[in-house]
Amino acid sequence: MSGTKESSGHHVPQAIIEATLRAADARRVSVADVTLRDIAQEAGISRSTLLRRLGGTRQTLDEALRAAGVEPGGRKPxxxxxxxxxxxxxxxxxxxxxxxxxxxxxxxxxxxxxxxxxxGRDELLRAVFERFTPLVDVERFLAAPHGDLEDTVRRVYRLLVDALEREPRVLPALLAEVFARPGDENVQFVFQNLTPRLLAGLGEWLAGEAAAGRIRDLPLLLLTQQMTSPIFLHFLLRPVTGRFAAAGLPTEDEAIETFTQAFLRAVALPPPDESGLQPSKG
The missing domain is CATH 1.10.10.60 (Homeodomain-like)
Structure with a gap:
């Protein structure tokens, strides 16, 4: 597509349309709020050159954007x-x-x-994973000062649950596909993009806790799965479980507390004695 033919007879190059969209995206504003100077900079031309290519008026750009399916004002980018x-x-x-x-x-x-x-599609999906999975929230939380081991586990669980319950329910849909079609190329794409981030964020924190002697030194992937798998499974099944066992269904906070204590019992080490040694388990 080399450009858009306008009703006025002026031809707006596709490169100008694309530069406008990139400028709006970079500034997180609607295309109506992007200045001609910003568009020219993104296109690598001067403002006067841009105006000449638009026939001297921004209206031709707005018409070209509409013809390309982009409403210039009043809508999100x-x-x-x-x-x-x-x-x-x-x-x-x-x-x-x-x-x-x-x-x-x-x-x-x-x-x-x-x-x-x-x-491309891959870049779009990565942006969706950033928005609707808990990766960014967990990374941001762990990068900032936080509480002790127990409080941190509890807070991470809350972030995971919030992501599972958030509309649109992207994370439950992705996990459901993982269970249903583990060999599917789309599922492999999910693993390739989510697993390294999970290990780099949550896994790195767990590795630090193990190095400090606060939790058992287990293989990092298994340790991460031991922390996340039970709560993921519970909240994935919760909508169905609630239909048949509503009376016995714990509240979200009760479930988070139960999983917090269960994880700590499984991996937490007792504090060292006065000699600095871990108490014997024998």
Whole structure:
């Protein structure tokens, strides 16, 4: 697509449209709020050159954007709409249904605008994982000063549960696909993007706790799974369990506390005695 033919007869190059979308995305504003100077800078040209290519008026750019499926004002940027639309698609229909055509239809934009905003499907999915999984929240929490081992485990569990319960329910949908189709290429993509981040964030903290002698020194992947798997399974099954055993279903806070204490009993080490040695388990 080399450009868009406007009703005025002026031709707006596709490169200008794409530069406008990139500038709006970089500044996290709607395209209507991006200045011509910002667009020119993104396009690598001067403002006067940009105006000449627009025929002397910004109206031709607005018309070209609308023809490309992007409303210049009053709407969120394409990138934001696409992330939200993709999250809803994954939640309702699964990861395998995510194509640029479906995302564009749901987000009210064009396929070319998605390529301009993300470059490809993988980049779009990574942005969705950033938004709707707990990775960023857990990393931010662990990077800041936090409490002792017990309080930290409890707080991490709350972040995980909040992500599982958040609408759209992207994380439950991803975990369900992991269990249902572990060999699927979409599931492999999830593992390739989530597992390293999980080990680098939560895993790095657990490794530090083990090095400090506060928890057992277990293989990092197993230690991370031991912490996360029980609470993931409980909250994935909770909607179904609640239908058949509502009377015995604990509250969210009760479940978090139970899993916190269970994890600590499994891996926490007693504090060293006055000699600095760990008490004997024998």
């Amino acid at each position: 394409v990138k934001e709409r696409a992330i939200e639309a993709t999250g809803a698609l994954i939640s309702k229909q699964g990861l395998g249904t995510v194509t640029f055509e479906r995302v564009a239809a749901a987000a009210g934009c064009s396929v070319p605008s998605l390529y301009a905003a993300f470059g």
